[in-house]
Amino acid sequence: MEPKQPTNLPAWLQAPASTTSHATRVTFWQRNQRHLRALLRRLAQPAPAIQPRWHLAPQINLIRLLLLVLLIALIQNAVLLWCLALLLGFQLLWLPPGQLRRFVRSWLFSSVVAVIIVLPSYWLNGPATLLFFSLKTSLMLANAQYYRLTTPFQDLLSGLKSLHFPDVLIMTLAIAVTYLRMLGQHLLLTMEALETRTVAPTKHPYRLIGAMFGNLYLKSYAYALELYAAMEARGFNGHYVRSTPTHSHWRDYLSLSPDLLVLILFVLWRP
């Protein structure tokens, strides 16, 4: 096999590059890249920066969240709701200041969005409904946000596992998050690569988007095989083996007690 000698450069490649300018439109690529970077940053955190003061068993955390959201949805009594808000407030006290700011920022943002949506109902039902609804919604959002902030993904998985969710579901979740990282990174890099070859406004952005997600699907299909083999090769059999620290359970159940108290009050208290 003779190493083939390259032919001479074609004329167009020898000519100095001529840069042309085109009128441009707003690019949505930039914005998507920003979102993706934010997502990846969030997923990259091996564990959330904060650990709550008492590390509760993951399943208890999950049950607590469910119970709280349910309670808030059920309760139409301002005093009880107030109690729940106080409960959350005390928990927040333990957060480091930076995390607290982060919590407040995202909570306020999502609450404002929620309130804007229900704002028109003022003209339908008057201020009381609006106020009550907004308060309840933001209380729910706050609880969910607190959970998100204090729960690493691993804990969610082991929580679900302790609650006897089927392995198929847990594995699918685990793979989904793993792939979210990989595919997200892939998508981001593809967008960057695409950008370096975008020398004029794309006439058919949609076609490119189609190609990008088509590629993403096909590649992930190929990856699915390889990654799964890589996982299996390393002993993965669909069961998540986790070294779960043994816990003194009384603390877990104790942590549920305020919520249970409110639940009991809710059931028994008929003002």
Add this chain to the structure above:
Amino acid sequence: MALINLVNLCYDYPNTTGLDHLNLTINAGEFVCLMGPNGSGKSTLMKILSGLASPKSGDYQLDGQAITAAYLADAQRRQRLHQKIGVVFQNTDVQLFNTSVAEEIAFGPRQLGLSAAAIEQRVTDCLQLTDCEALRERVPYQLSGGEKKRVALASVLALNPEILLLDEPLNGLTIAAQQQILTLLQRLQSAGKTIIMASHNFQQVQAVGQRFIIFNSLHQISADMTAADLQRQPDRQTQLMTL
């Protein structure tokens, strides 16, 4: 006894040939180098050997056991196969899926149910062997190209597989790191592992390879010789220099 035995093995992709009538026997403890032009089928062979794809026709036997699509359909058997064979893919990106390098390496041993101390031991050792100590707490997918290669190798080593399939494991490493990995591979081989490595750098693998299997662009094996054979054929050597 032959560890790996291929008889008339063919593999087709939807619109191209992947492998064309391969016959090959690899014994336990050998250090085999796969060479050949781009697209000649090296990675495809790795895919078949690792059980990611099953041959279209012909036989693949591992330790006397035929590996067929039916065999692979069984999750437990597949898992046993995968435990025997460690693979470092050409594109290591697909191989790293944990949130930290230490986690990545611990993943395998943890699944095997080792004790925490044993896991920790393996992680530390593997990091050290591949010179990745500094990366321990980094996020794998955020590493540089060469770092990823090294971590991928470390994560496979942690499982202590019998057979190592390495698809161009030295690409993108510094020459010093390449040397280090080659030395490591040689040690592994003397510890009894079978090593099958694809490479384009004959000069580098010449020193370690015991057997050279050369593909041609028709996806066939065009030559299969030991290092001793090769010594006697200087023209072959110059040919390999270009692959």
Add this chain to the structure above:
Amino acid sequence: MALINLVNLCYDYPNTTGLDHLNLTINAGEFVCLMGPNGSGKSTLMKILSGLASPKSGDYQLDGQAITAAYLADAQRRQRLHQKIGVVFQNTDVQLFNTSVAEEIAFGPRQLGLSAAAIEQRVTDCLQLTDCEALRERVPYQLSGGEKKRVALASVLALNPEILLLDEPLNGLTIAAQQQILTLLQRLQSAGKTIIMASHNFQQVQAVGQRFIIFNSLHQISADMTAADLQRQPDRQTQLMTL
């Protein structure tokens, strides 16, 4: 006049340094080789030069124009920058997204509004230059590792950029193909293009590089010298052999 000018440029990733106080001037028409250990910042520098990331502090000037985050926020300017600079990524997998190799190469020229004949011409030429004629109708994502590298290079060439940023473009190619690409790059340089290439293979780039910029593991430039300087420093050369 200096084509590229970096002054005290720093770049940080969320939890690691990427580049640390870089000072660098590259003139038009140079053939620059970036070398350094894994994770020293070569790819990061490419990312900054191509406008995919903007420096955390310090200046990056291209043709006398400062490239800042504000500059990059404007889509039109960014496109002009991309016209000037062609990039081949270290992981070429992410770079190919069309339905066929021919389409992939035509992607850039088509945006420029060339005539169908001119586009066809470019596609044919680029395929020939990178020895990919046989792959013309293949689907890019189904190619082998080395084939992808070559197609990625072809697709960038088709845009006829003034500056070529090549991140380890020879990885995974056969030695013959590597030689061919290097010759092609040399020709491009004599046609007036500026070429900036990262590599770990000093022996190979020694023959073509005019300037060698060496990173250390602290993400700084530890040496910056011309081929002539290097000739006079044999110990430097042996050092580079290990990078």
Add this chain to the structure above:
Amino acid sequence: MHIPDNYLSPATCGTLVVAMAPVWTVSVLTVKAQVKKHHETLPMLGIAASLAFLIMMFNLPIPGGTTAHAVGGTLLAVLIGPWAACLALSVTLLLQALLFGDGGILAFGANALNMAVIMPFVGYGCYRLGQKLHHEKIGLAVGAYLGINAAALIAGVELGLQPLLAHTASGAPLYCPYGLNIAVPAMLSAHLLVAGWVELVFTLLVFQFVKRVAPTNLYQTPVKTNRRPWLALLVGLAILSPLGLLASNTAWGEWDTTELTHLLAQQHLSTQAPQGMVHGFHFQALFSDYAIAGLPVSVGYILSALSAILIFLLLIRGLQHGTETTD
């Protein structure tokens, strides 16, 4: 169209989760059978879930300068099969609810019903129908458009029912404050006008790409299917839907069920990507008369529940016929 928490009464949420149970069961059974033949189906589920996540967070430009995003239910159904898509989308929704704050935690069942069941199955049904008539692309286009709109309609109904089902003694709604007359039109118009088309174009383009590049990677309809899962689903839904009707009207009416308007869902999604595309709809709310809200009360609820069941029955019939003709 992710319905956030507090828009649906707990009873509605509970009913819908229960209604989802048989669907999930059948999905798992069907997918398990699929895994036997192609073991990559298992990792594919997780991958499809993350793909759906990425699709939902990817902003597509729409004429007028704003952006919208596709949901990808129909697309996934065509790529990996409707049952697998149902599971994958459910996982995506769970992930979004628990870790990313998209869609409510209690409302998970409702969201799963809309986006993981109605959308992929309606879409896939149309696609299969088109395939039988040898116009699979048209089928797919119609499916994508109808799928998302059917989901939006149901979401609108779920939301719009809330004021009827759950209100205080004085008639003030406890959960979603908008009645059917607002919720349904708002959800529907946003989807009929914008989101449906975005979904259609996106689905079609990705499908076309995959079809051209690797047609074998599309979901191959199994030649022979076991009817039992279908039957189970049918029976399950038939039993459970009236049950839901029952549950929502009984004594605990105080905290009863309904759903969120499409508008609301759209707005909620935009916590991550604020968009102005549906702002216009607020005006409907402003001008609507309180009195009108009460009009289609019980009749509307029963009718829509019935139509939901009917749609399912029709779909299942259509799909069964499809499997017969292919062999």
